[in-house]
Amino acid sequence: DAGVIQSPRHEVTEMGQEVTLRCKPISGHNSLFWYRQTMMRGLELLIYFNNNVPIDDSGMPEDRFSAKMPNASFSTLKIQPSEPRDSAVYFCASSSGEDGYTFGSGTRLTVV
Amino acid sequence: EDQVTQSPEALRLQEGESSSLNCSYTVSGLRGLFWYRQDPGKGPEFLFTLYSAGEEKEKERLKATLTKKESFLHITAPKPEDSATYLCAIQGGSQGNLIFGKGTKLSVKP
Numbered sequence: 001d002a003g004v005i006q007s008p009r010h011e012v013t014e015m016g017q018e019v020t021l022r023c024k025p026i027s028g029h030n031s032l033f034w035y036r037q038t039m040m041r042g043l044e045l046l047i048y049f050n051n052n053v054p055i056d057d058s059g060m061p062e063d064r065f066s067a068k069m070p071n072a073s074f075s076t077l078k079i080q081p082s083e084p085r086d087s088a089v090y091f092c093a094s095s096s097g098e099d100g101y102t103f104g105s106g107t108r109l110t111v112v
Numbered sequence: 113e114d115q116v117t118q119s120p121e122a123l124r125l126q127e128g129e130s131s132s133l134n135c136s137y138t139v140s141g142l143r144g145l146f147w148y149r150q151d152p153g154k155g156p157e158f159l160f161t162l163y164s165a166g167e168e169k170e171k172e173r174l175k176a177t178l179t180k181k182e183s184f185l186h187i188t189a190p191k192p193e194d195s196a197t198y199l200c201a202i203q204g205g206s207q208g209n210l211i212f213g214k215g216t217k218l219s220v221k222p
Contacts, residue, residue, distance in 0.1 A: 103155030
């Protein structure tokens with residue numbers, strides 16, 4: 001298995017632009033999580049899905065953030081409009097409910 | 113509120129110098145405590161899950177232990193390749209997600 005696949009690896013965008021981050025979870029995993037990591041706040045959960053249904057989106061900072069999971073093999077996290085304070089590394093992780101989550105390599109987002 | 117605190121924030125060791133990392137937690141009904149390793153530019157990599165007080169798990173030079181209030185990650189005779197940030201996370205009874213601490217950055221010098 002190729003693991004959790006995220007794209008792009010790096011994204012640099014200007015303030016006000018729309019940004020879309022993509023994630024392909026491990027086949028057979030029924031839970032998917034979006035986390036954001038910064039030096040100040042560490043890893044914070046943004047939203048998670050179970051069987052493609054959003055379960056908890058209380059970590060989504062503002063209405064500018066939205067996430068979708070149209071099928072079991074794909075999810076997106078969209079920021080519109082983006083702001084400099086959104087700069088962080090965004091991780092996607094998936095789980096089968098057994099031990100641990102498997103994380104992707106992350107997308108480093110820089111908003112200038 | 114469920115919470116995880118890791119200490120120290122950073123730890124420098126000489127190769128072969130054993131030590132321990134601490135993870136203190138408060139949670140309503142612990143379902144599991146997780147340890148991850150994170151290398152620069154990569155996502156966290158799963159190490160262990162502990163489910164109940166008194167449980168221990170080992171992997172190479174690492175041993176994780178759990179009490180009702182904290183977990184320790186013991187590193188025996190570390191090598192430079194053990195240098196990484198070690199993250200602790202908890203899963204509470206009412207949640208499906210993991211809550212992470214800020215991590216301990218370990219540096220092992222040859």
